[in-house]
Amino acid sequence: MLAFILKRVSLVIPTFFGVTLLTFGLIRLVPGDPIDILVGERGIDPARHAELLHQMGLDRPLPEQYTRYIAGVLSGDLGRSIVTKTPVLEEFAALFPATVELSLCAMVLAVAVGIPMGVLAAVRRGTVLDYATMGLSVTGFSMPLFWWALLLILFFSVYLGWTPVSGRVSALFWVEPHTGFMLIDSLFSDERGAFVSAVRHLILPSIALGTIPLAVISRMTRSSMLEVLGEDYIRTARAKGLAPLRVVGLHALRNAMIPVVTVIGLAVGVLFAGAILTETIFAWPGVGKWLVESVRRRDYPVLQGGVLLVATVVMAVNLLVDVLYGMINPRLRARR
């Protein structure tokens, strides 16, 4: 088991360094003066320019610059935001829980609705129900996320007035950020109604973000289920005289879930791409919105550091999923 984990980890490390190379090269590729780009000061006098150049090591050969960069990264120094002057890592840490909270809720929604939908479609294959659910699915992942979010706002916030348009909690409340997760923090705060407000703010963005994973999961579940239902051991289970509910719900589902769980785990990357758009539209103060703004404001250290951090998180989660998958699937375990 340990050997399996170590092997997986060893595969990720070169990719990680590859990403650092990418982010390192990023800044060098931006046209313009590097001091200008990294520090945000323009038209400074040559002496200060040379001083900063030397300070930041930009006059050293590239490989040495890279080593400095890596050393910084591994010790947690990813530079400072040009706009806010705060260390990038610190800003990321403050904003990260918001993105996680949103993504988790979206994922829970996607799984809770998507899997039953897929199972139903598979079991009632060829019927109206099958075509309807699969029609909804394919529409779901054909939609531009930002448009769907806008439509949801149009209908539920503007037209019906049920949900708020932006933010994580009503501005009337002050919630002490203990964990960074608004749902948890608002429960512990003294403000009455804060929790309900937090939930109301979370609903629409979660639906918007979760729609595409929901569609993908329901499709995957259906095809995985259909494949499993055609397997020999399902025929054996039926031959044993087991009730259909048991055959599908126990024998088939357990096997069908294996590829679906992998997809769920690997959906982290997809979720983040969606989070970028969702956070922008709902003014949700998370990492996605932060990164988009950094592009607009030419806050390159933030972009560079943020991208590396996001990539690292995505790789870490994929690694975790990989290991978990190896643990769940007895066949993989036995092989090594």
Added chain:
Amino acid sequence: MDSSTLPAARQSASGAPPHPFLEFVQEYSSSAGAMAGFLVICALIVVALGADWLSPHPPHEQYRNALLVPPAWAAEGNAQFLLGTDDIGRDILSRIFHGARVSMSVGALVVVLALLLGIALGLVAGYFRGITDIAIMRAMDVMLALPSLLLAIVIVAILGPSLLNAALAVVIVQLPHYVRLTRAAVLNEWNKDYVTASRLAGAGPIRLMLVTVLPNCVAPLIVQATWGLSTAILDLAALGFLGLGAQPPTPEWGTMLANALQFIQRAWWVVTFPGLAILLTVLAFNLMGDGLRDALDPKLKQ
């Protein structure tokens, strides 16, 4: 002694199985969704090509006295502007038609480029193996480690926001998928007897790659490319929406939605129609991709 005879309810001896292409067409057209997708795409191509003639107004023309006019069927609508106008008085229907041209042409360009490059890299990686293979695949892994939109944003951040740069970014984002697919297909086919036979006969690397192996990998590539087209259109629109893609006044559907949030309360049509156009286009390509996959994959036949 009793004898039982049965009714001759069997079909009579029919001829040989149908021609593969005919079979493909039959299989494809048996799916309503796939046919719908195909027809919509045909319509879109017509619109894209004939946007200049089909549009009631020029897409950039601003009608100063017709700002934010609702669609023709609504209360204050105007039959001149079937889908209404935007905040600076441009006809939305015409802009959508021209947007079709932008999305379809750029999308197709992106996919073709990514496909060609991806196939080339995949073939090289699969054929030469060794250090070339490792280097290429590691590079692809790095690209895949970043969420797709993020990678695209980064590239546009470096190059500057424009439709061309957004297209380039999407090419790079899609590249790893085609490389992986091609490489996997090559590795799969490599051990088959017909490849070994060609190698024994003295076929060189180019011939082996292009003439022997590639034609057998074409089917999954076509399916992936169709889905890739829908992803490309979505990504280009997303970049446009973020202000990082096509710049105003280019009538790209995503760009049209970029500042729509502010009008969401008073002018719902500005938000709805461009997005609907994206949805229908992407849906059509997805359905076509599904249909192609089902028609080309013999294992899925019942």
Added chain:
Amino acid sequence: MPLLEIRNLSVEFGEKGHALRAVDAVDLALEEGEVLGVVGESGSGKSVSMLAVMGLIGYPGRVHADRLAFDGVDLLTLPAAERRRIAGKDIAMIFQEPMSSLNPCFTVGFQIMETLQVHEGGSRRQRRARTIELLDQVGIPAPESRLNAFPHQLSGGMNQRVMIAMAIACNPRLLIADEPTTALDVTIQKQILELLLSLQRERGMGLVLITHNMGVVAATSHRVAVMYAGQMVEQQPRDWLFGAPRHPYTAALLEALPERGLGRRRLPTIPGVVPGLYDRPSGCLFHPRCNFVQERCRREEPGITHSNGLLVRCHYPLGAGAPGDGLPSGGGRP
């Protein structure tokens, strides 16, 4: 009363009008405690007909029969829940590929105990003890240690034994074995067959043994049914069939057996191929490959002739090895 009675069973797949008839008007009967060998080439419909008996033909297949009865009970009109009680408890089936016929996510012990739980109930301890007993009966050494094994951890032969244990768990009166040894090593094949037969004798079970191996049939069956292209072409007690086959196909099959070709320089074969979806012959399905074909065979489909426990589907059944002129005369014969 026969234990299993099948009359005019047909199974179709695909769209109406363009359907493939995997099983075409098959008649079959099995008595209590009898071993029936069903033999035929791949695609002859032998497996599908038994799957239809068990009610395992799903979408997009369609099953029709004049009669499909087990111990007098009409299976066709039985409500689903009742039918599930019979299939699984009174009729059991084991399949060809033991490695893929067991659920890879559950242990072997769980899968056997499940059968007991669903059909007989009992406490967990009772079921566990019974499972160990069953595993022992099918010849698995150290059965307690195998309870928690997963199917992929056992060999093909072991898995097949587990399948057999699972099948006999509720003391079925009929066991259907669909090519149980085809996917196994030759040495294991003999063991599994012997196991099946000893279980059959001990318990007085009816056994339907589906196989494409004439040798297995010769060694094990009381009666033999021969199938071709979805149709039943001959059914006779074993000795009669091997001694005096009535259908030209059976005769050709026996001719092609290596054991019978001793002394000849070339083994006889049956020219041509089994008809598929697109090339079903008119009239008798076998006529393009038949040594004794006549004009009528080309035009008219033969019906099944019953006489004295002997079924044959042929216009001109062989009489003691030579083409006859119609129905055979009755009476016992070697």
